[in-house]
Amino acid sequence: MKVFFAVIICRILYFTGKCIGRGSSLPGKVVLRFFPDVLGRLSLPGIIIAVTGSNGKTSVTELIVHALKESGKSVAWNHEGSNQTEGVATLLLRSASLGGKVRSDAVVMECDERYAKKIFEKVHPTVLLITNLCRDQLTRNGHHEFVADCLRAAIDVLGDGVKLVLNADDPYVSALVLPKTAQGDGSGVLYFGVGSSGDGVSPAAGMYDDGAYCPVCKARMTYNYRIMGHFGDYKCNGCGFSRNKPDIDLTTQENRPLVFMYNFCAAVAVCNAVGIDASDAAESLKGYELKGGRTVSLKIGERKGFLFISKHENSFAYDCSLSRIIEQKKPCTVIVLVDSISRKYYTSETSWLWDINFDLLSDENVKNIVLAGRYANELAARFKMSGVSRDKVGLVFDLSGLRDFIEENTSGDVYAVTCFSDRVKLFKALKR
Amino acid sequence: MEAKQINILHLYYDLMNLYGDWANAAVLERELDYRGFNVRLDKKSVGDDIDFSGYDFIYIGSGTERSFVACMRDLSRFKDAFIECIETGVYVLATGNSHELFGQSVTDCDGNEHEMLGLLDFETVQSATRVTGDCVFSAKPPFYRDKLIGFINRAGGSQTGEIERPFSVEPGAGAGFKACDEGIMYKNLLGTYMTGPLLVRNPPMMMYFADKLTGERAKHESKRTDMFFEYQGSGYYTALDELK
Numbered sequence: 001m002k003v004f005f006a007v008i009i010c011r012i013l014y015f016t017g018k019c020i021g022r023g024s025s026l027p028g029k030v031v032l033r034f035f036p037d038v039l040g041r042l043s044l045p046g047i048i049i050a051v052t053g054s055n056g057k058t059s060v061t062e063l064i065v066h067a068l069k070e071s072g073k074s075v076a077w078n079h080e081g082s083n084q085t086e087g088v089a090t091l092l093l094r095s096a097s098l099g100g101k102v103r104s105d106a107v108v109m110e111c112d113e114r115y116a117k118k119i120f121e122k123v124h125p126t127v128l129l130i131t132n133l134c135r136d137q138l139t140r141n142g143h144h145e146f147v148a149d150c151l152r153a154a155i156d157v158l159g160d161g162v163k164l165v166l167n168a169d170d171p172y173v174s175a176l177v178l179p180k181t182a183q184g185d186g187s188g189v190l191y192f193g194v195g196s197s198g199d200g201v202s203p204a205a206g207m208y209d210d211g212a213y214c215p216v217c218k219a220r221m222t223y224n225y226r227i228m229g230h231f232g233d234y235k236c237n238g239c240g241f242s243r244n245k246p247d248i249d250l251t252t253q254e255n256r257p258l259v260f261m262y263n264f265c266a267a268v269a270v271c272n273a274v275g276i277d278a279s280d281a282a283e284s285l286k287g288y289e290l291k292g293g294r295t296v297s298l299k300i301g302e303r304k305g306f307l308f309i310s311k312h313e314n315s316f317a318y319d320c321s322l323s324r325i326i327e328q329k330k331p332c333t334v335i336v337l338v339d340s341i342s343r344k345y346y347t348s349e350t351s352w353l354w355d356i357n358f359d360l361l362s363d364e365n366v367k368n369i370v371l372a373g374r375y376a377n378e379l380a381a382r383f384k385m386s387g388v389s390r391d392k393v394g395l396v397f398d399l400s401g402l403r404d405f406i407e408e409n410t411s412g413d414v415y416a417v418t419c420f421s422d423r424v425k426l427f428k429a430l431k432r
Numbered sequence: 433m434e435a436k437q438i439n440i441l442h443l444y445y446d447l448m449n450l451y452g453d454w455a456n457a458a459v460l461e462r463e464l465d466y467r468g469f470n471v472r473l474d475k476k477s478v479g480d481d482i483d484f485s486g487y488d489f490i491y492i493g494s495g496t497e498r499s500f501v502a503c504m505r506d507l508s509r510f511k512d513a514f515i516e517c518i519e520t521g522v523y524v525l526a527t528g529n530s531h532e533l534f535g536q537s538v539t540d541c542d543g544n545e546h547e548m549l550g551l552l553d554f555e556t557v558q559s560a561t562r563v564t565g566d567c568v569f570s571a572k573p574p575f576y577r578d579k580l581i582g583f584i585n586r587a588g589g590s591q592t593g594e595i596e597r598p599f600s601v602e603p604g605a606g607a608g609f610k611a612c613d614e615g616i617m618y619k620n621l622l623g624t625y626m627t628g629p630l631l632v633r634n635p636p637m638m639m640y641f642a643d644k645l646t647g648e649r650a651k652h653e654s655k656r657t658d659m660f661f662e663y664q665g666s667g668y669y670t671a672l673d674e675l676k
Binding site for chain 1: 446447449450451452454455458459462478479496497498499501502562564565566581583585606607627628629632633659660663664666667670671674675
């Protein structure tokens with residue numbers, strides 16, 4: 001009976017919430033308050049995939065779901081992105097019959113890395129993907145080694161009954177299974193990675209180098225090559241901890257941005273872990289355009305461009321977006337908008353601006369840079385301490401003047417970098 | 433007349449760099465350069481040979497708990513020379529968990545006790561919970577008249593020991609921490625749990641060190657012509673306004 005009522009309550013709250021435009025975590029929250037053990041009473045399918053990590057969770061979840069569907073499987077997933085315990089509860093309960101049976105062939109749940117342990121105590125995934133561990137929302141997360149400890153505890157909850165899919169290029173992710181799994185043994189672990197572009201040389205790590213020291217013993221590490229940030233072919237000079245050879249590396253098959261390639265390889269690896277042939281999974285994802293993509297078209301008059309949505313408080317996301325802008329190789333104007341730092345919690349913390357490698361915008365194709373929003377002053381101070389020429393930087397505090405400023409003072413395509421929390425403000429400001 | 437030389441050492445720059453900490457050494461270098469001094473900024477880390485003599489200012493930032501242990505392990509090579517430096521009055525700023533180095537010991541959340549430099553009489557005991565959030569500090573004389581904005585990101589737990597504390601957390605502001613005194617001060621050593629680029633975010637603090645190192649009072653704000661300082665100042669008021 002418990003399950004019956006839980007499912008009914010969840011359905012009512014979910015559809016009511018949908019009608020009034022509320023988020024999808026409330027139904028799960030309410031149900032868990034009355035029936036805290038209800039998730040354990042559900043009858044779940046044989047494939048339960050959990051996706052966690054600092055970056056790429058939402059995108060890779062969408063890719064996995066697409067590939068599973070293409071292989072003929074029905075899938076329940078938290079497409080609204082609510083990825084804490086309550087969101088996962090909503091997902092499972094709204095997908096369940098009144099008798100508590102989730103009828104789809106597979107469940108794919110995006111899980112917040114800090115809540116993974118709590119979620120896994122209620123629902124055991126059969127496959128766990130960890131995308132990467134980077135500096136992300138330090139206001140909430142502390143730091144990436146603290147998050148790694150949280151994930152270690154989450155993996156411990158699962159015991160041996162889970163197939164781990166790990167990023168071979170990220171030493172912090174690979175170190176999660178040490179010392180439990182002997183180095184090189186890899187039993188129960190499937191690794192994905194992105195091959196070297198063949199340049200062999202390590203690009204500059206940016207403003208900080210989280211790959212400088214071994215996550216296991218803190219001796220210095222050396223890299224045969226770097227892909228981005230601390231991702232690459234690493235080896236510890238102290239304990240010998242080194243990159244595992246990836247089981248899945250499809251870099252050569254698609255010519256897409258690096259971030260996409262990581263998500264692509266991760267999704268294929270997960271499909272492989274549930275018995276789908278890797279080449280079939282890769283084929284089904286070829287040319288797939290993410291619906292929840294982070295690249296959005298922009299238009300200002302006759303000028304075109306993109307918004308690269310980049311999480312505030314995440315220098316990795318910003319660095320990736322700035323690299324994408326440079327890769328366009330077009331004369332352009334870049335808008336950086338920081339107006340409210342988080343939409344979910346209260347903070348005025350701007351340390352992350354100093355972790356972003358804004359020097360990338362010294363590129364000759366970047367003709368103008370417009371710093372906008374409430375934190376334009378902090379951005380301006382940050383740019384003053386970069387190698388970017390002062391002459392190309394302009395400031396706009398009041399967003400109502402942004403469009404005029406861009407039309408009167410700048411040239412080329414328009415690329416914008418900002419977070420979800422400021423996206424609507426940006427579009428409003430650019431509209432005439 | 434030749435400009436005076438000022439030497440800055442950014443210690444463990446790549447290990448203790450949790451969150452934009454590099455900017456503290458860089459912004460001070462910039463300010464001293466603006467005032468017309470010759471500045472040398474050295475960056476040293478694990479395994480490097482370090483001669484502590486000749487430095488006027490030494491900075492150490494914050495790191496993860498594992499990085500912190502590695503930092504102490506390496507620093508123990510220079511224990512006597514480093515303490516000698518502080519005793520002779522060299523300016524030292526330690527932000528975030530790095531100020532724990534100057535106590536007697538740090539006990540991590542697994543119960544392992546790590547011996548520290550032992551300069552000051554306090555001990556740190558960590559817990560597994562994490563303490564993060566924006567905060568506003570007031571500083572005690574003779575340091576700063578102004579409020580300081582900061583960000584705390586540390587392992588939970590507490591410090592025991594009767595030592596002089598230079599900063600007070602303003603209760604309720606920012607993330608709503610409870611009122612408490614924090615940080616360490618001894619001669620010209622100053623430590624705090626504040627992390628990140630606090631000398632950028634707090635112009636009064638940057639000016640304090642610049643004044644001390646140059647031996648001269650800064651020009652009045654209205655007489656300055658650099659935009660950086662103006663941006664820095666406006667950024668400070670934006671954050672302070674937000675955190676009240």
